[in-house]
Amino acid sequence: MEKLQVAVASNFSSTMQRLIPSFEQQSGYRVTASYASSGKLFAQITHGAPFDIFLSADGERPHRLEQLGLVVANQRFTYATGTLVLWAPEARSPEEALQQLQQGRFSFLSIANPKIAPYGAAAMQVLAKLGLDQRFIKRTVRGENIAQAYQFVYSGNAQLGFVAKSQWIDAGDNINGVVWAVPTHMYSPIDQQGVLLKRAEQNPAALAFIDYLYSDGAKQIIAASGYGGLTQTITVE
Amino acid sequence: MKREIQAHFKASRGEFHLDARFTLPAQGVSALFGHSGSGKTTLLRCIAGLEPSIDGSLTVDGQCWQSNGALFIPPHKRPIGYVFQEAHLFAHLNVQQNITFGQRRLKPHERSMTFDDVVAMLGISHLLKRAVTYLSGGERQRVAIARALLTSPKLLLMDEPLSALDEQSRADILPYLERLHDELSTPIIYVSHSQKEVSRLADYLVWLEQGKVQAEGPLQRVMGRFDLAATHGDEAGEVVIAKVMQHDEYYCLSRLQCCCGELWVKRVAGEVGDEVRVHIPAKDVSITLEPATDSSIQNIWPMVVDAISEVEQGQVMLQLRAAGNRQSPPLLSRITLKSFERLQLSVASHCYAQIKSVGLLS
Amino acid sequence: MKREIQAHFKASRGEFHLDARFTLPAQGVSALFGHSGSGKTTLLRCIAGLEPSIDGSLTVDGQCWQSNGALFIPPHKRPIGYVFQEAHLFAHLNVQQNITFGQRRLKPHERSMTFDDVVAMLGISHLLKRAVTYLSGGERQRVAIARALLTSPKLLLMDEPLSALDEQSRADILPYLERLHDELSTPIIYVSHSQKEVSRLADYLVWLEQGKVQAEGPLQRVMGRFDLAATHGDEAGEVVIAKVMQHDEYYCLSRLQCCCGELWVKRVAGEVGDEVRVHIPAKDVSITLEPATDSSIQNIWPMVVDAISEVEQGQVMLQLRAAGNRQSPPLLSRITLKSFERLQLSVASHCYAQIKSVGLLS
Amino acid sequence: MVMDWQPVWLSLQLATVTTLLLLVIATPLAWWLSQTRSFLKQPIAAIVALPLVLPPTVLGFYLLLLLGPQGAVGQFMQQLGLDTLPFTFAGLVVASIFYSLPFMVQPLHNAFESLGSEPLESAATLRASPFDTFINVVVPLARPGFITGIVLSFAHTIGEFGVILMIGGNIPGETQVLSIAIYDHVEMLEYSQAHILSAGMVLFSFVVLLSLYYVNHRFEMPRR
Amino acid sequence: MVMDWQPVWLSLQLATVTTLLLLVIATPLAWWLSQTRSFLKQPIAAIVALPLVLPPTVLGFYLLLLLGPQGAVGQFMQQLGLDTLPFTFAGLVVASIFYSLPFMVQPLHNAFESLGSEPLESAATLRASPFDTFINVVVPLARPGFITGIVLSFAHTIGEFGVILMIGGNIPGETQVLSIAIYDHVEMLEYSQAHILSAGMVLFSFVVLLSLYYVNHRFEMPRR
Ligand SMILES: Nc1ncnc2c1ncn2[C@@H]1O[C@H](COP(=O)(O)OP(=O)(O)OP(=O)(O)O)[C@@H](O)[C@H]1O
Ligand SMILES: Nc1ncnc2c1ncn2[C@@H]1O[C@H](COP(=O)(O)OP(=O)(O)OP(=O)(O)O)[C@@H](O)[C@H]1O
Numbered sequence A: 001m002e003k004l005q006v007a008v009a010s011n012f013s014s015t016m017q018r019l020i021p022s023f024e025q026q027s028g029y030r031v032t033a034s035y036a037s038s039g040k041l042f043a044q045i046t047h048g049a050p051f052d053i054f055l056s057a058d059g060e061r062p063h064r065l066e067q068l069g070l071v072v073a074n075q076r077f078t079y080a081t082g083t084l085v086l087w088a089p090e091a092r093s094p095e096e097a098l099q100q101l102q103q104g105r106f107s108f109l110s111i112a113n114p115k116i117a118p119y120g121a122a123a124m125q126v127l128a129k130l131g132l133d134q135r136f137i138k139r140t141v142r143g144e145n146i147a148q149a150y151q152f153v154y155s156g157n158a159q160l161g162f163v164a165k166s167q168w169i170d171a172g173d174n175i176n177g178v179v180w181a182v183p184t185h186m187y188s189p190i191d192q193q194g195v196l197l198k199r200a201e202q203n204p205a206a207l208a209f210i211d212y213l214y215s216d217g218a219k220q221i222i223a224a225s226g227y228g229g230l231t232q233t234i235t236v237e
Numbered sequence B, C: 001m002k003r004e005i006q007a008h009f010k011a012s013r014g015e016f017h018l019d020a021r022f023t024l025p026a027q028g029v030s031a032l033f034g035h036s037g038s039g040k041t042t043l044l045r046c047i048a049g050l051e052p053s054i055d056g057s058l059t060v061d062g063q064c065w066q067s068n069g070a071l072f073i074p075p076h077k078r079p080i081g082y083v084f085q086e087a088h089l090f091a092h093l094n095v096q097q098n099i100t101f102g103q104r105r106l107k108p109h110e111r112s113m114t115f116d117d118v119v120a121m122l123g124i125s126h127l128l129k130r131a132v133t134y135l136s137g138g139e140r141q142r143v144a145i146a147r148a149l150l151t152s153p154k155l156l157l158m159d160e161p162l163s164a165l166d167e168q169s170r171a172d173i174l175p176y177l178e179r180l181h182d183e184l185s186t187p188i189i190y191v192s193h194s195q196k197e198v199s200r201l202a203d204y205l206v207w208l209e210q211g212k213v214q215a216e217g218p219l220q221r222v223m224g225r226f227d228l229a230a231t232h233g234d235e236a237g238e239v240v241i242a243k244v245m246q247h248d249e250y251y252c253l254s255r256l257q258c259c260c261g262e263l264w265v266k267r268v269a270g271e272v273g274d275e276v277r278v279h280i281p282a283k284d285v286s287i288t289l290e291p292a293t294d295s296s297i298q299n300i301w302p303m304v305v306d307a308i309s310e311v312e313q314g315q316v317m318l319q320l321r322a323a324g325n326r327q328s329p330p331l332l333s334r335i336t337l338k339s340f341e342r343l344q345l346s347v348a349s350h351c352y353a354q355i356k357s358v359g360l361l362s
Numbered sequence D, E: 001m002v003m004d005w006q007p008v009w010l011s012l013q014l015a016t017v018t019t020l021l022l023l024v025i026a027t028p029l030a031w032w033l034s035q036t037r038s039f040l041k042q043p044i045a046a047i048v049a050l051p052l053v054l055p056p057t058v059l060g061f062y063l064l065l066l067l068g069p070q071g072a073v074g075q076f077m078q079q080l081g082l083d084t085l086p087f088t089f090a091g092l093v094v095a096s097i098f099y100s101l102p103f104m105v106q107p108l109h110n111a112f113e114s115l116g117s118e119p120l121e122s123a124a125t126l127r128a129s130p131f132d133t134f135i136n137v138v139v140p141l142a143r144p145g146f147i148t149g150i151v152l153s154f155a156h157t158i159g160e161f162g163v164i165l166m167i168g169g170n171i172p173g174e175t176q177v178l179s180i181a182i183y184d185h186v187e188m189l190e191y192s193q194a195h196i197l198s199a200g201m202v203l204f205s206f207v208v209l210l211s212l213y214y215v216n217h218r219f220e221m222p223r224r
C-alpha cells in the first residue's frame, strides 16, 4: 500500500494530527507527518527529502519550489489561513489587552520572527497600523516561530504576544487571560499553502490526501482549529 | 629547655602497621635507618605533615606541630625542607625556577642560604636554564637538594638524597651538609639504608623495622650493639669521638686522641682541639699478640678482650677495651675463627689492635 | 665467531655531546661507569632502541640491531630486559600484573625464568596483590627488576638497579645476577656509579666521561690503572681471578689460589676448582718487612715493589707484584707517606703484603 | 497518553552507534595528534573543533548541501551506486559523528598527552608491540579521557536536534529521535507530554551517567 | 549587502564573558571533584553533564520557566528587587554558562586528576599555601585541560543558538547573536548571506583556534 509522507510546517502540527486519523479512516492510506519550520522543509525538499506533500506556513516557499520545478505545477493550494490574536494573560477584556499594547504597559512583547514566520510579518503589519512598530523594538522578543512566541508569553516572561488563534484554541482551558482578535484587515492574509511534490505525481495516496483537504470534513476540522479555512487551488500567475 | 623532636605516629596501611615513637635531638643529624619497606618514608612524610590522615603527635624544639587530631599545622607552614626519594621536580619550570620556588616564598630576612653557594656546591650551575625533562637521574636529585636547601629550613628532611649520586658528587655534598648542621645548627633527619653514610653523617640513629622503632639512641651506642653489628655484616663497627691533638703537615697526617689511645689519621680539616668523629669498622681492626714494629700500620693499641661472640660461622666479633681503662667505650674487631683459635684469645686476654689509618672515616 | 656487542652512538643534545664507541663481550657483566650526567642512561637507552633519533650502529652477538639509519630494530623486537633508573611501573596494574606483563608476551618455550624463583629471590611475594602506588621506593625497584628478569632476556640492561636498596636486599639480589650470567650466560650491561658494586659484579668496564669513552677493557685492566685508582679514592683496588682450592667447613673458610699466592677467605659458594673474583682494596693491603706470625691477618704474601706513586699528599700508592713472578698482575697497596718513609721502601724492595681476609669481596 | 517508544529507541540507537563509531574514529586521530610533531598538528586540531562554531541547524544545512544529491559527497556516493545519506538513519549517524567529534577527540588528546613516554617505553622493553601497548597500556591509563569523551558525546548526541532535524527530516520511525519528539511536543504546546519525556530523559541519563561514574570509580587507580 | 556587525560583536562578547565566567565557576568545581572523596562526587559529576541531554530549545524553555517571573529563580530575583533574566544579555550569559558547564568542568577535572599528588606535596614543602600552589603549580600543569575547556566552551557558545534564542528572544542589538542571524538567513532562504556569514565565522574561529593552539604549543613542556 502506498505510504504518504507529508512535510508540515510546525505551526500546523496540532491541526494535522487531527486531520490524519480522519483521513486514514476514510481512505485506508497511512500518513506520516514530519514537522519542521517551513524554511528547513524547503531546504530539505531542494535536497531530495522523501516527501510527497509539503504543507508550508506561507505561500512564498511553495511558490519558490514551483519555480524550481520540484513540485507539480498548477497544484499549489491554500489549505488554511492563519488568524492572528493578541494574547494578554493579565488582561480581563480584549479592550484592555489592546490598551495595554498601545500604552506600552508590558516589559516584553512577543512576536514570531517577522523575517522567517508569516505570523511575525503579520504582527509587524498590525503594529505598523497601530503606529507602534518603531516604539517597542528593544522590547519586542522574536521567537523562531509562532510556537516560541507563544512560549515567551506562556512562561510569563512576555506580558503580551501576537500568537495564532489556533494555539489559543489548542490550549483550551488551561490558559490565563484574554485575547484580542486582530481584525483581519489589519494584516495581509496568512495564506498557508501546500504543494504536491514531483515524486508523488502518481501517488494515489497523495492525491487522495489533497482531495481530502478539499473535503468538508477537513475544512471543518481546520476551521475548528482556529484557521480561516478555505482550500483552493491557485494557478500560476 | 632541651632542644628535642618528639614524635609518635600510629597508622595501619594494609598489612603495614606503623607505630613509631621516638625522641631526637633537635640539632645535628639523625638518621632513620631500616630495610626497604620498614616505614622510613612514611615516617618522614608524617613529620613533614604530608600524611594528615595519620594520627600522631609531633613536637619540634618546643613547638607542637601536631597533636592527636587536636592540632595539625599544615605542611606549608612548617619550616622544613624536604628532599623526596624521587626528585618530584616541577615539570613546568626550568631548573632555576625549580630551585628558587621555595626561596621566593621566604621573606628576605628568613633567607639563610644563598643561591650561588648552593648552586656551586651542588655543581648545577650549567643546568640552570635547562628543562627538567632533560636532566639525568643524578642531576635531578641534586636539583631537588638545592631546592630544599634554599627554603632555609629550620629542619631538613632528606629521603635517601644521595642514592643516585656517584662518589664524587657525594663527596662534594656531604661536607656541605655537615657545615649546615655545624654552622647553622639546622637539624637534619636523614633516611638512609647505607650504614656507611649513616656512620659518616649521623649523630643519632633511629632504627626502624616493620614500622616499629627497633633501636634508638646516639650513633655510638646503637652502632656498638652486638645485635645490630651482627645484622649488618661488613659495615659493623664503632664510632668514637676523638680530639685533634696535632697536625703533621709534611706527612699530611693528624694525631687524634681518643679514649683508647692515639690515632694517626689522614690530615683532618678541624683545628687542634676540635672534636671529630671516627668510624672504626670491625673488619678493619686486626689483632696481634705482639706489637708489630715494621708494619705500615701506624695505629696499634694495647687492648683487653672484654667479650666474645660468634657472628656467623667462622667469624668472631671481639669487644675490646683499652688496657688499664675499665670505663673506655668498646672497640669492635672482627676476625676469623681460625685466627681466633690460633691466637688462643679469651676474655681478659691482652692483645694489640691494629687499625689501618687510611681506613678511617674523618 | 666471537661473541661481542659492538656499539657506536653519536648525538648532540644541547651542550651534551655523545660520541661513544665500544665493544663489549656478549657474556658476563659489563659495567657502564661514570659520573652523574656522563651519558650512561642515554647510552643504555640507545642499546634498548629507545632513542630512535640517535644515529649509530649496534651489533649484538653477530646480529645487527641498528645501522646508521639503514636498519633499526624497534625496541619491542629486541630480546632485552630493561630496568629503568626510575622504576616506571604501570600504574593501572597491580604488582603481579606488572611482573608478568612481559612474561605473558613470550611463547612458553622462550621462558627461561620462572615466576616463583624471581619473586622469591626479590622478596616480593607478599606484595603481589598490591597496587603499585602503595610500594616503597625499594619495593618499587625490586618489582621493576622482577619484571625485566621475567622477559627471559638475551641481554639484560640495568640502570642503577640497586641504588635504592639496602644491604640486605642487595646481598640477596647480587648472587642471583651472578647466577644469571653464569648459568644462563645472559650478558648484562650494568650502569652504576658505585665502584664497589662494579668490582663485585663486572667483568668488563666502560668508563664514560661527558659522553665519551674514557677507558674500556676487562675490569682488572681498567681498575688497575693508576689514574683511575687515583680518581676514586677509597675504593681503588685490584680485582684478581682466583681458583677455589679447598673448603674448610669448620672454620668456614675457603682457600683460593691466585697468581700472587694463597688467599684464605670466608667460605665461598663455588665448588672446588671454580673461579671466583676477588677485589682487594688498596687501602686494605698493609705492608710489613717481616711476616707477622702472631697476627689475626691470615693472608700474607711476599711481594716486590714494582712502582710507586704519590696519590695525594701524605698517601702513597704502591704497585706490587709477587716475588719471583715478573708476569703476575699488579696488586695495589695504599699506605701513608709516613709509613712509607719509616719502612724505607723503594722500587724492587722486598716486603710482605697483609690482606685482611674478611675485607675481601667474594 | 500512549507512550511512543520509537523515538526513545531511535535516540538510544543513534547515541550508542555514534559514540561507538566516534571511539573508532577519534581514538587514532587523537593518538596521532598527541604523538606527531608534524606542522599539521595544530591546524588539524583546530579543524576538528570547527563544527562547533556553526549553529547546529546551519551546520545541518551545509551537511545537507554536501551529502545531498547535488553535493560532492552525495554525487560520489551515487556514482558508487549507493543511496545518499540525508533523511536516513545512516545520515543521522554521519552528522552526529561530525558534530560530536571534538567532544571525543579533545579529551582523548589530553589524556594521551598526559601519559608521557614512560609507559610506552616500559611496554616496548617488555616485548609489547605498539598496537599491544596501545590496547593494554595506553587505553587503560587514558580511561578518564575515554569516560569524558563518551559522556560528552553520548549526552550531546542524545540532546542534539538542530543538525539531526535538518539532515534527518523528522521522519517518524526513521529519523525522529527523542529530542525532536520532545521539541515537537513543545511546539504543539503539549507541555505535559514534553515534561514527561524530558523528565524521563533526564532521569534515565542521570542513572546512566551515575552508573558510568561509579564503574569508573571502581576501576580508579589508587592514589596516595 | 550591508554587513550588520552587531550580532558579531554580541556573539564575541557573549562567548568571551561566558568562557571567563565558566573558568571562574568550573575551576573550583572541577578541583573539588578531583580532590574529594565525598559520596556526592559521582552524583554531582553526573548532574553537571545533564543539561546536555535535553534539546537546546527545550532546555531553553525550561530555563525560561525557571528564570521567568513565575519560576523559582525569577521570583527569588524579584524579591531581591532585581529584574528577571530572560531577554537580557545577562540572561544569555547565565543560560550559556549552564549549558556549556560540562565542556569546561570535564576537561579540567581530568587534567586535575592526572596531576597526582606529587606536585602539590612538593609545593607544600616549599612553603606554598594551597592557593599559591593552585595558581603557580596546578594551573600551569593543567594547561592542556584549560585549553580544551576554553576551546569547547568558546566554540560551543559561539555556535549555540537553541538555548540562546529561547532565553534571549532575538532582540536586535541586545540578544541577537551571530548564530541566530545566520539561522535566520537560512530560514529566509537567503543562502548567499548565510554562506558569507558562515564562512566568515568559520574562518575567524579557525584563526582564533589555530593561534590558541600555537601559543599552547610554544608553552608546551618539553618531552623526551
Ligand atoms: N596503602 C597501603 N597498603 C598496604 N601497604 C602500604 C600502603 N602504603 C604503604 N604501604 C607499605 O608500607 C611500607 C612502608 O613504606 P615506606 O615507603 O615508608 O618504606 P621505606 O622504609 O621508605 O622503604 P624504602 O627504603 O624501600 O623506600 C611498605 O612496605 C609499603 O608497601
Ligand atoms: N635535550 C637535552 N638538552 C641538553 N642536555 C641534555 C638533553 N638530554 C640529556 N641531556 C644531558 O645529557 C647528559 C647525559 O644524561 P644521562 O641521563 O645519560 O646521564 P647519566 O650518566 O645517566 O647520569 P646519572 O648517573 O645522573 O643518571 C646529562 O648531563 C643531561 O643533562
Ligand SMILES: [Mg+2]
Residues within 6 Å of the ligand: B040, B041, B042, B085, B159, C136, C137, C138
Ligand atoms: Mg622510602
Ligand SMILES: [Mg+2]
Residues within 6 Å of the ligand: B136, B137, B138, C040, C041, C042, C085, C159
Ligand atoms: Mg642515568
